[in-house]
Amino acid sequence: MGKVSGYICNQKNNMYRPTSKFYQVIIMGLLFSSLITRAYAQKRILFVTSNQEFYGNSKIAAANHFEEMVIPYHLFVKAGLTVDFISPKGGAIPIGYINSSDSIQKKYLYDAFFMDKLQHTLKPSDIRTDDYSAILYTGGGAAMFGVAENETIQNIARKIYNKNGVIAAICHGTAGLAYLKDDAGKSLYSGKKITGFPDKFENKKAEYYKTFPFVIDQAVKNNGGNFVYSDEGWDGFTIVDGRFVTGQDPSSASKMAHEVITLIEAGSPQIQKETTKNIDKVFSDWANGPDKPGVAAGLLKDGKIVYLKGFGSADVNHQSDITADTKFQIGAMSKQFTAFAILLLEEQGKLSLSDDVHKYIPQLPDYGYPITLKQLLSQSSGFADFSALKEIAGWRSKDVFTQQDALDLILQQKKLDHIPGTKFSQTASGLILLTEVVKQVTGQTLAAFAQQHIFQPLGMTNTLFYDDNQLILPNVARSYQVEKNGLKNNPINYSIIGTTNLYTSAADLSRWYLNFENPKIGSKKLIKKLTSPVTLNDGSSTYNPTAGRLLYGQQYQHAERGVPKIWTYGLEGGYASNIFVFPHQNVTSFVLGNNNRYNGGLTMNMAIEVLGDIFPAPARIDFNKLKTIKLTRRQLETYSGHYWDNENATARRVYVKNDTLHYQSSDGNNGDLLVPVSENVFQMVVDGDDVILVKFRKEGGRMKMVYTSGESDEYVHEAYTPIKHTAAALDEFKGTFYNHALKTTYTFSQNEKGLFTSNKNQPLISLSPIQADLFLSNSRNFGSVRFARDQQKNITGFYINSDRIKNLFFEKLNISHPGE
Incomplete structure (x- = not known):
């Protein structure tokens, strides 16, 4: 653990002096990515800090300037920008110059999420320069050491600048610009005005000053720059020359940040500005809500990030803002990563989907049939769902539940529900078994394998499978239950993975879905397989529940107002996530939340901002325009009665009221209206675009009712006469x-x-x-x-x-x- 210096800036004497108190913190930055392009740019800024704990070889403590990090960070995040931190060595850096009486500094000093975000800074070798639109060299005495001479950091700054990015520095952070060269080896800022902490204001008799490797003024001049400064000092003096923005001292922090924001926005095309403005309105209910949970959102178009932003509070007690790098649990959306891991291992030749799972889990009972990995992925294995068994076995929702507990429930099954590969059923047991397959094939848990082979290579450093419920996660949104009488914590106490329990951020999900457009991990063939429908042993029968057609990636293909989309959602505790992908339009929209609210409406409204009017069907069916026929009450009464679906264990009632047929589920609601579109086919009146049909037919003298939603499979109910027991x-x-x-x-x-x-x-x-x-x-x-x-x-x-x-x-x- 690195030490933390306690230095503040003495404004009266314009020099730094040590304080009597020392602070100890660990500082961490998280790497996100996307593509910076002329059309759409992810707004990310890289803060450069120093690992230096002492001035030179002395024992005088040095530190990075807290205010010079916090003020720009606060303004950048408020403007919808994402900030990452690096240092020459990565890991812990010393901080100081802390003024806890300043409201903004105090906010972040006690903001667990900000301090966790700073817990381990990234190494320069971790950085992908295409991810950033600006780089900022922060100040403090430590900035004089280890940064300027670091060639990797120099290369990062040069590449960001060459892609029309901004280079900024404040106070002693300007030392980091000392040796910046262009690709030809000439000064990157030749002739440009540059400012920083002037040598005039240094205490040249102080021991700290004698350790400086160079004088900032002269180093800038030696590299062809025009060093300028304010004789008054502490007046917010800031210089903008082209795409260089530099501030003289800590008083420049706010103005410098605003100038950087102005340059970034100026480089954004008008279409992006208008899109961002319109999408902001979608989230107006969540904006400026530090006292309530919120959401983080991401929108991709044509392989580029259009929108990435957070709203509301990650921790209401501490009023910590949700940002694009706040972690959320994404529930069932986690399943796609398990499927991807299996397909990746198949592509590497380490397994085959035709393998019998007994090859990897020999302790599974012999059910008389082989059970292939394909059948586990396609929900056709015949295993009962472990979560259903869990509830029936008496586990409560808040009980600690482990991966081994889930595996034990599956291993205890003495027989299958059906012959593997002959029919589908809603079961997540196959994914639990597949996590064990990954472990047997690689020697790593799914969590470790995904970290090494998926998340790290894609730069998803804010993503992990949470397989230890006692692990304390940094920078995570709390799980809340929103009720009429206020908020309640809604903790999740299980550590199962494969089906749920993946934590990720909006920024990391952006990188994941960008990999679908231009795969860096896995091939295009793998991505195509992931988005292909699962089938039975016959190779043609697909699984089409009301959610849509099941894909190998454990998502669903479903028409949205006549336009194909891929989607899924996750609801776990207080976390709620949604993803909509429109493959033909290359649009991906997702929303993550910690407010136990289904976020599908937000996700769709955001997508519409870039999709435009492409939908052949309306958002809501106009039943006044629907072509219907007139049936007599007597005709309607022939369909009245009670219906039973033995396969799915559901009961329905159909009855006539006010000369209209009604459809009622077993929960006893008022019943949905059914309007006749033919003599035996009715369409359900719904508030939306879903075409739900209820068909009646007689078989063997008994009436049957067939329910379909969109392109779903048929749900067949048979008429029955309820009995009453005494x-x-x-x-x-x-x-x-x-x-x-x-x-x-x-x-x-x-x-x-x-x-x-x-x-x-x-x-x-x-x-x-x-x-x-x-x-x-x-x-x-x-x-x-x-x-x-x-x-x-x-x-x-x-x-x-x-x-x-x-x-x-x-x-x-x-x-x-x-x-x-």
């Missing part, structure tokens, strides 16, 4: 039931509302009768309960069925048999 009849379903694999017990009881069940960790689950021995629960994962009987008609147990799990058997305990 209290006496319900008595035979009472009892205690046990599942050996889950080691879990459920007790069925009866109250005034009917049958219900519970275990020690779960809330009451109510059960509604569908058929004689079939009940529907009010819990999605518990699904339906079908009781089993022996030949004497005694209940021996029950099976749980849902869209995530099939035929999970619980045996009835204390069963008495005749003659015993």
Whole structure:
């Protein structure tokens, strides 16, 4: 850990002197990237700092000037810019000259996110110069040492400048310009006016001064520059000459930052300025909200960053601003990185999607069929969903839950829900197993493999799989639950990866999606595979739930008002994330939040700013213009009744009210209107562009209802007549039931509302009768309960069925048999 000096600037004597107090902090910068181009530029600024702890070889403590970092940082972030920090050696740097009575300095001094951001500065070798539109040399006595002579930093500054970037320096930071040359070896600022801390104001008798390797004034002149300064000093003296912006002393920090911002904005085309202005309006509800959670947003067009900005607070208690480099949990959006890792290993020849998973996880039971890695990726493996098993087993949402816990739940499954590769089911168990495959193939956990082979090469240094729930993450947005009576912390206590628990920032996601346009990690063939539909063993059948067609990247392809898009979302604790990709228009839009709010509307409104009017269908269906037919009440009544989807364990009711057909789910809402577009086909009235059709047909003398949303698969419901059990009849379903694999017990009881069940960790689950021995629960994962009987008609147990799990058997305990 580096020491931190305690120096302040004595304005009266225009010199630096040590204070009696010393501060210790660790300073870190995070690397982001995107492309700086004439059309769209990511607004990033690189701050250059020094590692020097002492003046020369003396024992006089040196430091980087806190104010000269904090004031520009504050103004740049406020303007929507992103700041990264480097030092010659990287890692910890000393800071000082801290004035805690200054409100802005105090804010950042006690801002955990800012101090965490500064925890380890980057090395010059880590920097991709195309990522930056400006470089700023910060001051303090430490700036006189180790920076100017660093050829890598010189090269970074030259490349940024050659791409129409800005070079800035303040106070002693101007020392970093001493040896700057152009590609021909001549001065980079020949004849230009440059300022910095003048030698006139140094205390030449002081020991610190005797350690200086050169005098700033003379070094600038020796390199062809025109060194100028204010004789008065401490008057905010700032010089702008071309794309060089320099400030004389700390009083110049604010003016210098504004001048840099002006130059960057001047280099942005009008179309980008207007787009940014319009997108800012999309987030008006979140702007200037230090007392409430918020969002970070990113927008890409044609492989370039159009927009990257944060709004609201990452930590309400400390009122820490959300920026483009604030970490968020992205929930199910994490799955794409697991899929990418597997496809990357396939491309490297280290595995094949046709491999049987038993090759890598031999402890898996033999189910009588091979289970390929492709089937794990395509959600056709036949494994029950581990998260459903977790809930049924009695785990609570706030319990600590590890990767091994998830793996154990999968390994305990004695049989599959179906023959692998013959049908699809909503299960994330395959991705958990694939994390174990990565570990067996590479010797690394998925977290370590992704860090080394995906995140680091792409510069995603603010991204990681969180596989240790006790790890303290820096620069992370807190998870909040927004309720009517205020905010609540909504902590996440599990450490499973593969399906969730990836933390990343808006800036890092930009780099990830830029890799899709011009792959640096993985080939174009891999990217194409990632965005291709999964299939069954037949090679043609695709999986099309209501979210859209499932892709190998665990995202969905779905038409947005007639235009193809790829999308997914993540909801985990208080974190909510959305991504929309319009592949034909090369537009990617995403929003990350810590406010437990679905951010799809924000994401789409941002995308529309660059998509324009490309949609053949309206944002909302005008049902007044929809071509419909007139059906009599008698005709409508033929479709009335109760319908049951045995595959997904859902019940629906269709009824006629005011001569209109209504569609009602099992939650008992008022029902959605159905308007007839043909004699047996109805369209659901929705507020949006989704075309939801409900079709009726008779098969074997029984009415069936078929539900589709857009291009989804058919959800088939069969008509049934609900039964009502008497209290006496319900008595035979009472009892205690046990599942050996889950080691879990459920007790069925009866109250005034009917049958219900519970275990020690779960809330009451109510059960509604569908058929004689079939009940529907009010819990999605518990699904339906079908009781089993022996030949004497005694209940021996029950099976749980849902869209995530099939035929999970619980045996009835204390069963008495005749003659015993």
